[in-house]
Amino acid sequence: MEKTLTLKLITPAKTVFEQEVEQVILPTEAGEITVLPKHTYLVSILKPGEMLVTADGKESPVAVAGGVIEMYDNTLVILADSAEHPTEINVEEAEKRAEELAREIEQQTDMDLNTYNTLQHSLAHEQARLRTGKKWRK
């Protein structure tokens, strides 16, 4: 029985993780899921939120934006728009950005669906960063 799976967490800017891990908890469109070694072949949509990676018995949180996940052959591939460790997150800045976005969404009276979705998505991302940042920063 294999005890680890290969995690590849990749964003357009860089490869964040490429290593053997024991467990990954991640937020998807269909709810939060936990991926363990030998998980079945799976394709799903990643939601902005907090991801928890367990490697060598240690948990490390990552704030992720939307993306796609694919599990195949004991390899978990996560293609995310962005991914950050809590230490990299500037909480004050995230807070300000989240406020700005929320205000922008309120103020717009007539906007098309695409803009609205993009704004909502960015807001969800900022809020996820904020939550993760606050929770893990000591």
Next chain:
Amino acid sequence: MPVQAREIKGRLKSIKNTSKITHTMELVAAAKMRRAVSSALDSRPYAALAWDLMSRLRDSTAITEGDSIMRFFDDVKPLKDGKNHTTIILLTSNRGLCGALNTNVLKKVIPYISNHKDEVIDVIGVGKKGVSILNSFGHKSELAYEKDDSAKDDESIRDLVVYVHKKFKDGKTGKVMVAYTDFKSAVMQNATLKQVFPFTKNDDIAAAVDNIDEKKERVEKPDVQFPYVYEPTEGIVLEYLIPRVLTSEIYQALLESNASEHSSRMIAMKNATESAAEMADELKLEFNRARQAGITQEIAEISAGSAAIS
């Protein structure tokens, strides 16, 4: 100073000025190139994996969804008017002075257009040069964008992606290709014409994967029907995934083109500076010769004059 020498001096000066300009442009291009190359290299794994994922899904999924998604995996078929429609996204530079970069891309596109006279080919130009060259060739572009040649994110291509995706989904085109310059190294760039939609089985997708381990893996177990589970449903996931893969493909093509453009411009400007220096050296010799000839002639005249007096 004799007339000839003065003329040469003027030319020498203008060459030196030009070489100052080309040298500056070389330095600017070099700085831009470093940035463009690193962002192109950084996002390569993402684009490769996204493409890879798509090909694994294609090989393993029996698509049961409606027509609009089915089209992305099916073979190229003629549209309702009985003709094949192709959309080519053409990435070139906005400005010239970058060697054979644009010519090489167009050398891929123009033969394609002339060899497929029975097809309706729409070109979407990104970058001014490609659009104007195609115009002079007699092929009007359907849409023209300016290329964001220091792209930091995919903002400049978002509209384009939405447009192309909708066009294919609505059945207004049967094939989407992207023409760009693949960056290999500062002195090596390959003009490439790559099919993006549909994700048919027989195209050269494996070549786009530069992750060797995965390539091997797939060779080991060919055509296995992997039972992928889609969450929440196949339709929703594919609906979400397809535009993203398109974005990542075009964005990567944009970054590769940017890296190629700046390095190609840098090399072109380096060559220009070098040949300016060579010309300046030659002219300097010529100038010295002319100056010496003038002096010799003046001395001859003076001594002839004094000989006449005495």
